[in-house]
Amino acid sequence: MPSEALTVDQLDEKALLGRIFPRLGPDTALLGPGDDAAVIAAPDGRTVISIDTLVQDADFRLLWPSGYRTTGFDVGWKCVAQNVSDIRAMGAVPTSLVVSLTLPGSTEVAWVEELAAGLAAGIDSLAFERCSVVGGDLGRGSQIVVTAAVTGDLEGRNPVLRSGARPGDVLAHIGSLGLAAGGLAVLESNVDMANPGDSEDHVLAVLAMAQCRPRPPRTGAGPEAAIAGATAMLDVSDGLVRDAGRIARASGMAIDLDAGYLASRAEQLAPAAARLGADPLAWVLGGGEDHGLLATFPPDAVLPEGFVRIGEVTDGAGVTFGGEAPPAIGWDHFAG
Amino acid sequence: MPSEALTVDQLDEKALLGRIFPRLGPDTALLGPGDDAAVIAAPDGRTVISIDTLVQDADFRLLWPSGYRTTGFDVGWKCVAQNVSDIRAMGAVPTSLVVSLTLPGSTEVAWVEELAAGLAAGIDSLAFERCSVVGGDLGRGSQIVVTAAVTGDLEGRNPVLRSGARPGDVLAHIGSLGLAAGGLAVLESNVDMANPGDSEDHVLAVLAMAQCRPRPPRTGAGPEAAIAGATAMLDVSDGLVRDAGRIARASGMAIDLDAGYLASRAEQLAPAAARLGADPLAWVLGGGEDHGLLATFPPDAVLPEGFVRIGEVTDGAGVTFGGEAPPAIGWDHFAG
Incomplete structure (x- = not known):
């Protein structure tokens, strides 16, 4: 300059x-x-x-x-x-x-x-x-x-706290998962990303921009979740496992994440992760800064557009991944 | 440590x-x-x-x-x-x-x-x-x-803006004037102020603490001024002349400061200022961070307890000091 x-x-x-x-x-x-x-x-x-x-x-x-x-x-x-x-x-x-x-x-x-x-x-x-x-x-x-x-x-509604999840509730998410974490890995790598718009590696450029200019889900998603009866909700800023754990702890419940679905989300990021020698599942489970919303809904609730079921709430404590301990990868790195 | x-x-x-x-x-x-x-x-x-x-x-x-x-x-x-x-x-x-x-x-x-x-x-x-x-x-x-x-x-009241001063209004102030500026001079000096509580120079210690822990006027002063009919008000954070100028400019008025009264306020700080080779009037007119309140009131208003008349609002523009240009000392130093 x-x-x-x-x-x-x-x-x-x-x-x-x-x-x-x-x-x-x-x-x-x-x-x-x-x-x-x-x-x-x-x-x-x-x-x-x-x-x-x-x-x-x-x-x-x-x-x-x-x-x-x-x-x-x-x-x-x-x-x-x-x-x-x-x-x-x-x-x-x-x-x-x-x-x-x-x-x-x-x-x-x-x-x-x-x-x-x-x-x-x-x-x-x-x-x-x-x-x-x-x-x-x-x-x-x-x-x-x-x-x-x-x-x-709040437009007259009650605030949706972290503490209201109940046994049998559906755990649902809206927004990106792992893109900002992948972007952090791209930006910290030796891949040339000086001009993302000119990069021939469009996937890595998209990830980089997801880190620099995250795109949270549309404005209405939070209020719509409240109207649909969300029992608990938070912004996923520190990673899915960590933030799901916050709902579980505040609600005195356990949360089981849908391992098959989340593995399929990770699979979409696998080619990019392979370029960087990274684990895409660690991005999906541990990456923050995508600023999606994680919410729990009663079993009979109609999920607002864009929310996807990614797990369920049960009696107990802690977070599991397909009934097992979550893979111990990644999230401390992103916790800041 | x-x-x-x-x-x-x-x-x-x-x-x-x-x-x-x-x-x-x-x-x-x-x-x-x-x-x-x-x-x-x-x-x-x-x-x-x-x-x-x-x-x-x-x-x-x-x-x-x-x-x-x-x-x-x-x-x-x-x-x-x-x-x-x-x-x-x-x-x-x-x-x-x-x-x-x-x-x-x-x-x-x-x-x-x-x-x-x-x-x-x-x-x-x-x-x-x-x-x-x-x-x-x-x-x-x-x-x-x-x-x-x-x-x-606001407890149902209208906010008191900077722009409402009218010709003939009384300019009034509540709070310290120049203490925090004097304290800055003490702290920046070679006077030993390692332990203000043990200092034998109580005046300088008081000034130093006025810089470190400013004591704004009591809570009720702002709301009471509003209730008493204040036409304009602001927090004196950048110095009396500068902040009076903000009311003058926002209101499209001139403000004349009471030179005699303000000189008497400066006189109280003169011994301390002399110790530091400083001008106490510069502290009073140019010093910020005391966080007093400066307000204008209609001529017939009853000023709330603690507010002191320090000038008046007239047609025109700018700030004068006893009808003259204010002494050009100090305030750029404190403006940050």
């Missing part, structure tokens, strides 16, 4: 905000950015809230061994994806984000502008029409840290 | 959370920590929200030139003080905090435990009985970054 690129230490806070705000998309708040705080609607008298952070060199690299350079757009998009997933997992609809950016002075202003565009695109493409960035904070630091807090509206 | 001190890289996330949660004080949420997101009450159908970050070496030093070591308690307390000030400045009451901690692996666990205690003490001592830490996030980074998002309840 040219050495004359404008960096954030050449702008004051007001000038940098002037680059960011026009890229954030339409403001949906009762009172948007510009005062000490924003005001958002909470029509049912409750607000759902969560917070999540992306840190350079812990959650992403600016330059990966594969040659891929993480863009500001990637980080903005991923910030939206991971934050709103927590709101959807409660059965709620995202209503606002507040975003704090900690940036080294050497960060290029263009990178920050892309980050703002990635936030806006993430909100728009994941189709949260009631949601926007309503406030933020800017500061300096030795590495890039992007923190967002996200709010949501 | 002993080399065998337990550090965060020796604990997994669950174990570290197990050290933090018991120190956070009573949970006031409808649904507190432990699920994908928390649920808080928003009884009037709106939620006020803001976000603010403290970064090591930008907002605080772990070891200051004066020998003072910033404690986790200081950072937790200051995190609460600066975040809730933004909510009070809207005339609202704080209802929850979500907190993201980015920590180097070498951070001592005891320091993090103190931070949790500082969050709890800040919430308790600043008397926000409806408020608690309802969620969080933990991650690794090269320096300590503490981000909190804070929510508030």
Whole structure:
């Protein structure tokens, strides 16, 4: 990149905000950015809230061994994806984000502008029409840290907790499984991924982008699961076995995963995994960051579109895989 | 400190959370920590929200030139003080905090435990009985970054914006002025402040602690100002002249500061400033981080207890000091 690129230490806070705000998309708040705080609607008298952070060199690299350079757009998009997933997992609809950016002075202003565009695109493409960035904070630091807090509206429904699974419930999932983990392996490998769009290895490029710009299931999936009677739900952010274990523990139940079905999901990733010398089942069972939803439903529930049965809830404790202990592979690596 | 001190890289996330949660004080949420997101009450159908970050070496030093070591308690307390000030400045009451901690692996666990205690003490001592830490996030980074998002309840009132000041309004302030700026000067000096409690220089010790653990005015001050008819209000976080300028600009008005009164406030700090070779008026006019409230009221309003008249609103633009240009000293230094 040219050495004359404008960096954030050449702008004051007001000038940098002037680059960011026009890229954030339409403001949906009762009172948007510009005062000490924003005001958002909470029509049912409750607000759902969560917070999540992306840190350079812990959650992403600016330059990966594969040659891929993480863009500001990637980080903005991923910030939206991971934050709103927590709101959807409660059965709620995202209503606002507040975003704090900690940036080294050497960060290029263009990178920050892309980050703002990635936030806006993430909100728009994941189709949260009631949601926007309503406030933020800017500061300096030795590495890039992007923190967002996200709010949501339960629309009069009860929140879907992790603790409500009952014996005989169906365990169901919607979303990708193992793609982001595979993408992490691609990015960390010596495969040339400097320009994924030009890569002749389309499968590996798709995996890499699933890591950089995860595509959670459609907006409505969380609320639809709540309406369909989901007894427990969470966002799969740390891997299927680990997150299924959280439902099992919170509910005081056991969960058995459908080994045949999950092996078939892994089989689709086998050619890519073979290229990298990796185990695709470890990606499916242990990989996080796809931000699918894992939910339990009563046995007679009609699963919302896109949810697939991947196991069942029984009396007992812990997680099994086709009745056996899950293969002890992979998930500690992804747990962070 | 002993080399065998337990550090965060020796604990997994669950174990570290197990050290933090018991120190956070009573949970006031409808649904507190432990699920994908928390649920808080928003009884009037709106939620006020803001976000603010403290970064090591930008907002605080772990070891200051004066020998003072910033404690986790200081950072937790200051995190609460600066975040809730933004909510009070809207005339609202704080209802929850979500907190993201980015920590180097070498951070001592005891320091993090103190931070949790500082969050709890800040919430308790600043008397926000409806408020608690309802969620969080933990991650690794090269320096300590503490981000909190804070929510508030307007209790049926309109939010007090920066834009409502009218000609003839009284400009009033509640809180400290210049103490935190003086404390920054103390901490950055060669004065021995390794143990402020043992310091024979009580004035300088008070200033140092005003920087490390700012004491904003009492909880009720913001809502009381709203009820008393405040036409504009903000949190003084970047210095009196700069923040008065924000009200002036947002309202399309001029503000004249009471030079005599503010000079008398500076006079109280003169002995301490003289010790450090500093200008106390620069602290009063340019210093931020005291987190007082600056508000405008109609001429016939009864000011809530503790608010002091420090100027007036007139037609025009900009900020004057006794009718003259403000002394051009100090505020760029504190602007960050």
